[in-house]
Amino acid sequence: MEAGFLQHGRFQALLDVLHGCGYRCIGPQVRDGAIVYDALSTCRELPQGVRDLQSAGSYRLERTSGLRYFGWANGLQALKPMVFAPEETLWRVQRADDGALRFSASRPSFANLAVIGVRACDLAALALLDRHFLGTAVADPCYAARRSGMFLVAVHCSDPSGSCFCASTGDGPQASGGFDLALSELDEGFIVETGSARGADTVAGLGLEPVTASQRDAAARQIDTARARQRRGLPSRDLRAALVSNPEHPRWEQVAQRCLACGNCTSVCPTCFCHAVCDSMELDGSAGAHARIWDSCFTAGHSQIHGLTVRPDTRTRYRQWLTHKLGSWHEQFGRSGCVGCGRCISWCPAGIDITEEAAAICSGSSDG
Amino acid sequence: MTLPNPGRKPRVAVHKFSSCDGCQLALLGLGEDLLQLSTLVEFVHFAEAGPVDPGAEVDIAFVEGSIGTAADMERIREVRAKSRFLVAIGACATSGGLQALRNLAGGQAWIRAVYPRPAYVDCLATSTAVSRHVQVDFELWGCPVSSRQVTVALRALLSGVQPVEERDKVCMECKRSQMVCVMVARGLPCMGPVTRAGCGALCPGIGRDCYACYGPAENANAEALARRMEASGIPSAAVGRRFLSINSASPPFFAAGIGRMDSHD
Ligand code: SF4
Ligand code: SF4
Ligand code: SF4
Ligand code: SF4
Numbered sequence: 001m002e003a004g005f006l007q008h009g010r011f012q013a014l015l016d017v018l019h020g021c022g023y024r025c026i027g028p029q030v031r032d033g034a035i036v037y038d039a040l041s042t043c044r045e046l047p048q049g050v051r052d053l054q055s056a057g058s059y060r061l062e063r064t065s066g067l068r069y070f071g072w073a074n075g076l077q078a079l080k081p082m083v084f085a086p087e088e089t090l091w092r093v094q095r096a097d098d099g100a101l102r103f104s105a106s107r108p109s110f111a112n113l114a115v116i117g118v119r120a121c122d123l124a125a126l127a128l129l130d131r132h133f134l135g136t137a138v139a140d141p142c143y144a145a146r147r148s149g150m151f152l153v154a155v156h157c158s159d160p161s162g163s164c165f166c167a168s169t170g171d172g173p174q175a176s177g178g179f180d181l182a183l184s185e186l187d188e189g190f191i192v193e194t195g196s197a198r199g200a201d202t203v204a205g206l207g208l209e210p211v212t213a214s215q216r217d218a219a220a221r222q223i224d225t226a227r228a229r230q231r232r233g234l235p236s237r238d239l240r241a242a243l244v245s246n247p248e249h250p251r252w253e254q255v256a257q258r259c260l261a262c263g264n265c266t267s268v269c270p271t272c273f274c275h276a277v278c279d280s281m282e283l284d285g286s287a288g289a290h291a292r293i294w295d296s297c298f299t300a301g302h303s304q305i306h307g308l309t310v311r312p313d314t315r316t317r318y319r320q321w322l323t324h325k326l327g328s329w330h331e332q333f334g335r336s337g338c339v340g341c342g343r344c345i346s347w348c349p350a351g352i353d354i355t356e357e358a359a360a361i362c363s364g365s366s367d368g
Numbered sequence: 369m370t371l372p373n374p375g376r377k378p379r380v381a382v383h384k385f386s387s388c389d390g391c392q393l394a395l396l397g398l399g400e401d402l403l404q405l406s407t408l409v410e411f412v413h414f415a416e417a418g419p420v421d422p423g424a425e426v427d428i429a430f431v432e433g434s435i436g437t438a439a440d441m442e443r444i445r446e447v448r449a450k451s452r453f454l455v456a457i458g459a460c461a462t463s464g465g466l467q468a469l470r471n472l473a474g475g476q477a478w479i480r481a482v483y484p485r486p487a488y489v490d491c492l493a494t495s496t497a498v499s500r501h502v503q504v505d506f507e508l509w510g511c512p513v514s515s516r517q518v519t520v521a522l523r524a525l526l527s528g529v530q531p532v533e534e535r536d537k538v539c540m541e542c543k544r545s546q547m548v549c550v551m552v553a554r555g556l557p558c559m560g561p562v563t564r565a566g567c568g569a570l571c572p573g574i575g576r577d578c579y580a581c582y583g584p585a586e587n588a589n590a591e592a593l594a595r596r597m598e599a600s601g602i603p604s605a606a607v608g609r610r611f612l613s614i615n616s617a618s619p620p621f622f623a624a625g626i627g628r629m630d631s632h633d
Contacts, residue, residue: 032548032575057596059553076548086544258596260561260589263536267543278532281523283404294544299536300586314587349539349551349561350596 003181003200004208005215007189008067011043014153015116017202023114023151026082028075034059035075037082040116047072054161054342057351070117070185073161074341078122078270082113083129083146089291090142090277106289107141112149118179119157120172121164121341125270126152127178131333132273151198154179158222160230163342165355168233171339173226184219191219232345232355234326234338235362242362243327247319251360256314258350263296265344265354266321271337276301297321318357326358378427378526381413383447385433385440386467386495390512391458392416392432398515405519408526425450428525430518431504434460434495436467441492441501448502453525456498457518459511463583464617466511468495471617472626496617506531509564511581511614517566534566535586538578542569550577557597557610562588562620583615590624604628 006014018025019041027040030047040046046069053060054073064071089106096102133143157166157173166172175182180199184191191211194200266272276295281288295302297320303310311317329337338354345353382392395402396417411417412424422443429451435441448454459465470478475493479486498504508517521531538560542549550572551558559580560572571578584590590611597607608628611621 032550033553034548036546036548057552058555059549077546081546086546257589258592260539260592260596261537261587262539262561264539264543264549264561267540280520281527283401283519283523284408285523285527294540296540299540301536312587314589347549347552349549349558350592 001194001200002211003192003194003203004206005189005211006183006192006203006206006208008187009189010206011069011190013206014203015040015043017206018114018151018153021114021151021202022112024111025114025116027116028070028072030061033061035061035072037075037077037079037115043069046070046117051159052161054163054346055351056163056345056353057348059346066187068158068185068187070155070183071159073157073159073164074119074121074343076343076347077268078341078343079115079118079126080129080270080272082115083126083143083150084133084273084275084294085142085146087291087293088142089289092287092289094287095285105141107145110146112151113146114151114153116153116155118152118154118175119341120154120175121166121339122270123152123154123175123178124166124169124171124339125341128271128333128335128337128339129273151202152179152181154182154195156182156184156219156223157226158185160226161342161346162231163345164230164340165232165234165342166340167227167230169336169338169340173230174223184222186215186218186222191215232342232353234336234340234355234358238330239336239358239362240327240330243323243358246361249361251357252315252319255318255352255357259298259314259318259352260350261298261314261317262349263298264347264349265352266296266298267294268343268347269325269337270341270343271325271339272296274302297324322354322358322361325354377408377410379412379424380409381422381424381426381429381447381451382411382416383413383422383429383431383433383443384415385431385444385461385498386436386491387433387458387460387465389416389432391460391510394457394513394515394518395430398519401515401519405522409522422447423450427452428522429454431456431461431498432458434464434467435492435498435501436495437491439490444498444501453505454498454502455506455508455521456504457508457513459509459581459583459614460495461498462507462509462618463615464495464497466614466616468617469612470495472612472629506533508566509583509615510566514566514568534564536565537561537585537588538563538565538567538569538572538582541565541567542572545569545573547572550575555600557600557602557607559593559610562590562593579610579613580621581614584618584620588620590620594624594628 025040052072094102133140154175179195182193274295275292298317325337413421471494524531550556556577558577560578563580564582564585608625611625
């Protein structure tokens with residue numbers, strides 16, 4: 001619901017309100033040549049006047065003369081690391097003096113996060129992670145602890161990158177739900193929409209101005225442009241059948257020649273949720289800890305079952321990534337696992353493009 | 369193979385072959401943990417730390433260094449015969465190390481070029497991994513190995529289980545640490561996508577490209593990475609040198625590197 005207009009120069013007031021409500025604010029910032037989410041204390045840390053140039057295997061930032069905070073598409077990671085930590089202790093064990101083992105669940109508490117600058121694709125991916133981690137009879141306690149209390153400030157996309165294709169998956173560029181607040185950034189300020197009661201409470205005291213018709217038009221136009229500018233896309237039909245009926249397609253071998261089986265794609269993918277477990281022990285054997293760490297279907301361990309590695313080569317591992325993401329994800333979650341963020345394309349050191357591979361396999365063509 | 373409980377403090381030896389001694393520092397540099405370790409095991413041979421008894425029978429032998437001389441070849445067999453569980457530590461012991469670069473040229477030519485009295489130097493034409501000579505029960509890669517990996521392996525052996533091999537690519541550690549990829553964001557020729565994890569992605573963490581000191585990961589597609597580097601404009605011979613470095617004698621790196629050394633940039 002439209003709440004009003006916030007002048008660009010007053011953005012800090014929004015952060016102050018969120019800080020005042022006890023949230024730890026997280027926002028996009030430039031670090032080491034990329035946009036990353038990090039703790040945000042003032043709006044001066046936001047990537048003002050920055051745009052991202054993304055293509056297969058390449059990510060660069062460039063200065064612009066603009067003053068917008070969100071004139072770029074996306075950064076290294078979506079919300080995944082904030083809710084599904086890359087490394088996390090699940091339980092600890094202690095050996096008592098009588099030799100008995102005492103197990104205890106690790107239940108750390110987390111600050112409530114307010115995340116600023118969330119994209120439509122990030123929200124779509126978060127909804128999928130929610131279904132995976134919370135949508136079963138036993139919710140994942142670590143995920144639940146991090147996720148609950150999270151306040152989400154979305155910003156509709158005005159500047160998709162060369163890798164984006166959220167328009168073709170139906171997940172963007174406009175955020176359609178799952179946020180507390182959503183912003184349309186114009187040169188002079190922000191149209192503020194509320195998506196929840198606490199979102200409305202947060203902006204109630206901000207002294208928002210009425211939105212003019214021309215501001216509303218400008219916001220709608222930039223969404224249309226953002227949609228029209230996207231050059232990549234997944235075929236709009238359901239790819240399940242084509243993928244699973246082509247296990248011996250020569251394209252799998254061709255992509256395996258280029259693929260490094262490095263797991264960067266699954267690590268940056270905002271919906272991939274695979275993990276491995278590892279145990280550590282004190283040197284004297286008196287205590288230990290059991291942790292989960294991000295894993296990937298590109299590792300050998302991912303398909304290791306009692307001494308047998310079911311997917312020993314890159315051909316079968318790449319096939320697993322695509323047939324799960326775009327195929328069996330439908331059976332699990334009722335939709336594909338791809339929200340069109342383009343990260344796996346940009347952050348692949350080999351520059352492999354999931355949309356090209358899917359098109360080649362699903363169209364029956366094997367060249368390239 | 370796992371180590372059966374000997375029913376007493378396990379006896380440990382640390383042997384040195386052709387190497388710089390740096391990997392032994394993974395043990396010596398443990399600080400307080402080293403004191404604790406010495407209450408758990410008995411170091412019967414560890415020349416750099418004091419005890420010297422190279423011929424002792426031991427439960428666990430750590431072997432640092434490559435096989436570079438005829439005497440090394442002889443001695444590694446004796447070490448094997450006296451050790452129940454043999455762990456090769458470091459790039460030298462696992463792949464032949466930096467000194468395996470001499471395998472690529474006439475070893476004797478180097479000796480004549482470097483030493484004023486080459487007749488005193490008695491070494492083989494090649495430097496090779498310990499596993500080329502005797503059965504190795506576990507390998508820890510790296511130049512140098514990490515203290516963490518050495519103690520984790522030792523702890524597993526003390527518990528009577530086979531240590532877990534870390535064989536994924538450095539990229540997995542790099543992404544878990546949420547570092548910005550230096551290859552994608554800066555175009556640096558990072559070796560992370562073919563290199564074995566274990567260092568915690570140390571180099572990308574300080575903004576430089578991994579140079580593969582941990583050797584090849586499992587299922588390393590070295591040829592694809594080499595082609596990708598060439599496509600980014602790096603001359604073939606320079607790409608070849610990335611692979612023919614600390615672990616030049618490891619098969620995947622050798623295969624990707626050797627053909628590229630004929631061209632000169
Ligand atoms: S597709 Fe790219 S990012 Fe994914 S494993 Fe292969 S090389 Fe790595
Ligand atoms: S598969 Fe690729 S484009 Fe799709 S959501 Fe994952 S990272 Fe983004
Ligand atoms: S695509 Fe691979 S890493 Fe991602 S969720 Fe599926 S199996 Fe796991
Ligand atoms: S910086 Fe290197 S190790 Fe890290 S993800 Fe990129 S290629 Fe892999």
